[in-house]
């Protein structure tokens with residue numbers, strides 16, 4: 001775990017989840033996300049204190065446990081403020097909603113684990129996309145829904161953009177080769193939003209992996225992956241399949257890690273793809289012999305993916 005500066009006042013702690021920070025003139029700082037839990041959070045506090053920095057507030061990009069899992073500890077230790085978008089704030093303050101959403105009812109214990117359910121913390125104020133004036137500094141909050149319901153990115157005045165989990169790095173795409181999403185249409189729209197950032201942004205910090213500058217090529221890689229998953233699903237749905245059968249085939253085809261948590265996470269993503277394709281009138285569902293079956297309507301002729309222009 002190490003701390004790096006990326007701009008005059010902006011830096012990040014490199015860890016499994018990247019933790020951003022912005023330093024105010026009085027040496028207090030805003031943290032962008034809080035990592036996976038208490039032990040990590042204490043290490044982040046130690047690192048900040050070594051630099052003479054005091055934690056003033058946390059901005060959470062989204063409510064996944066590896067991004068807001070340190071909130072409760074840091075708030076208890078420093079009484080820092082916490083900022084998040086409306087829907088993510090709801091999940092941060094009601095952490096059981098994450099496993100409940102995945103299970104679609106009161107979740108079994110196996111889903112109420114620290115990877116899916118962060119400790120509860122208190123959001124001081126809800127923020128939304130657009131200019132955010134905080135402590136005399138003008139930040140820009142970027143709406144990046146899709147990976148989660150109401151994800152926000154943050155652009156600092158010195159041109160560093162923290163984009164949560166809206167993009168995966170090339171390495172992650174190669175190693176994992178799948179996405180986590182709740183809304184595919186919004187995920188694609190967020191790629192287009194990120195493209196617009198290019199003129200104001202020097203460097204981009206993803207939630208996981210190395211910071212980068214080549215935004216267009218990263219977006220292209222991520223969109224290609226969404227296109228590849230879509231093509232796979234459409235190919236499978238030539239015959240009517242249940243979600244369970246589609247899930248089994250998807251796990252085998254993409255060689256995905258598999259356990260109880262992954263089952264629900266991948267099922268949730270597949271559901272997002274199915275509703276996207278149904279909204280696009282490419283797939284329909286029907287009830288048949290105690291199952292809901294999903295089937296492709298048309299083979300080709302749809303243009304659902306906007307172009308990503310390679311002009312970095």
Ligand SMILES: [Zn+2]
Nearest residue numbers: 062064147165
């Ligand atoms: Zn996430």
